[in-house]
Amino acid sequence: MGQLMRSIDRRSFVKASLIPAALPLAAVLASRSALSAQQAAGAAPAAPDIIDTNVHLFDWPFRKLKYANTDALVAKLRNHRITQAWAGSFEAVLNKQLDAANRRLADECGIRGGGVLIPIGSVNPAWADWEEDLRRCHEQYRMPGVRLYPAYHGFTFDQPEFIRLLDDAAKRGLLVQIVLRLEDERVHHFATNIPPINVTPLADALKKTPQAKVQLINSAGPLLGNNVPALVRETQVTFDIAATEGNGGVGRLIEGTNYSYRGAIPVGRLLFGSHAPFFPCECALMKLFESPLSLEQLEKLMNANARRLIG
C-alpha cells in the first residue's frame, strides 16, 4: 500500500501539464501510481504515503509564516511522508485579481513543487466573469480542482451562482474544495469583520448538484452545527481532519462520539488535511495516531479516499 502513491517528479509534472485538458491531471497521476505499484511489486510493505488535501502556498496576509517559502514547505511535507499536497494560494483570500493568483500558484507548483504540490485555484462565484476563471483553472493551468472561500469572498451557499459553479465544475470533472474557516474568528485582525459561514443551506445546494465532487476544508464541528447528519446522509460531500478537535477526535468523529460534532462522519468521507503552513502539519499527523485507528482506516485517511475523490 505504501508504494501505491509515489510522488511524481518535476519532469512528470511538466509532462502532465502538457496533456489535453480533456484528460484530467488526476488520470495522469493515477496512471503514474499504477506504474509505481507495479515497480514496487515484491518490495517489503512500507508505511503508506500521505496525500495532504489542505495546504496553502505563500504568506498569510496577516502574519509571516514559518513555511511560507515553497521549498521549505515541500521539504517539511516530505519529512512527514506527505508525497502529494493539494495546494491553494493565500493570495487568493484577499486579492481581487484571482487569475493572477491562480497563475502564480500554477507556476510555483510547477517550478518548486518538486512533484509534491498539485495546484488548486480559486474562483469567486460572487464576482463577474467567474466562469472564465474556472475555465482557466481547468484548461489553462491544468488544475484538478478549485478552492472557494465563502467567508472571505462574500457569498452564501444558497446563492444561484454558487450552485451554478458546482454544476459547471462537475461538468469539467473538477473537485470543489470549500474552506469553511481559515482562522479562529476570535483572533481575527480588528480591521476585518469576517463572520462564520452559515452551513445550513449547503446540503440543499449539494442535492441540486449530486454529480459535484465537493470537500469541506477546516470543517470544525461547531461550524457544521446540526448539519452533519444531512450532509452525510443526503450528499456525497467529504471532509478533512485539520480542524477536528478533542482527545481521540478523529476516531470519535467516525464513531459519532466526538462531542463537538452533532453526528458521525464515516471514515470513507474523511481525508487527511493539515492546513499547513498555517497549522503545523504535525497536528493532523498526530491525530492519526492519537485515535486507535486500524490499518484499513489509516490507509483510507492517508491516501485512498483522496485518490478516489480526485480520480
Next chain:
Amino acid sequence: MTLADPRSFALNPAAFGLPTRDDLVKLRIWDMHYHGFMNGGIRGHEENMFYVERMGIERMLSLDIAGTGADPLGNSIAPEKKREIREYLEQHADRVSGLIPIDPSQPVESCRKMEEWIARGPCVGIKYYGGNPGGVVCSHENNDAIIRLAAELNAVIYIHTWMKIGGKPRRPGGDNERGESTPMDVALLARRFPDVPLVCGHSGGDWELGVRAVRPFKNVYIEFSGSDPHSGQVDYTVREVGVERLIWGGHGPSRSYSTELSKVLDADLTHDQRLQVFGGNLRRIAAPIFKQKGYKL
C-alpha cells in the same frame, strides 16, 4: 475502533517523522490544563485516561476541582461529590493534581476554599476561570488577598486569559466575558506581586499580542493551550520571553492532544528545551508545594 490497548499502534509514528509514544514518555509531559473532570466527573476522567496513556502524558493538573464556570466556589456541588473527588485526588496523587477555581468577586470565600482544599487538602493551586458571576478580572484589588494566601501556600496560580476580538470600537478583548481577564490584567497583577509566579493561560488567545503584554514580567509564565495551533507560535514566544517561561497544557478532552503537542513539535527547540516546555518549567514552580505534600516531582 477498539480501545483495548492504548499503547498499540497500527503504524509506527516514527515512519511519519513523529515522536513515538516512548519518545513522548521520555519528554516527561506535565499537562497544566486538564479538563478531564469538567463534565463527566471522575468517570469522564477515567474514560479519558485512554488518551492520556496513549499520548504518554505523565501528569495532569486538573483545573475544575470543586467548582465550575458558573459556580467557581462550588457552592452548588453536593458534599458527597466533593468528598469523592477529594479522596480520588489523594489516592491518585502520583498521576493527577488538583487546582481549585476561585472567584475574585468573593475573595473571603475564595480564601476559605483555598484553606480547605490546599492548606488542609490535596490540591496544589488555584484557577481563575474565563469570567465569573461578579465580573471581576484578575487585576482588581480584590485579588490581592487571594494572591497573598496563594503565595503563602506556595500554590500554583493559573489565570485564564483571552482577548476575543469584538466590541465597539472593535478591539482585542472587546468581546470578552464579564470577569474574563486579559494578559494586560495579568501584567498589572504581576507588577503588584513581582515575586509570585503567575501562569498566564492560553497565551491570551491572541498570542502575538498576549505574549508582548506580559513579556517584561519575569514572574509571568505563559501557558499556550486552548487556541488553534499556529505554526511559529512557540518559536515567537521563546524569542520574546525565553524558553524557561513556557508551560505546556493539553486542554483535553475538548482539545486534541495532537493540537497542543504540535505547537511544540513545530518549534525549533532542542531536546532539552522541549523537556523544559513540556514539564520542566512547571515542575520548577510547582516544586515547593509538591515537596510540602510529598508528591512525586
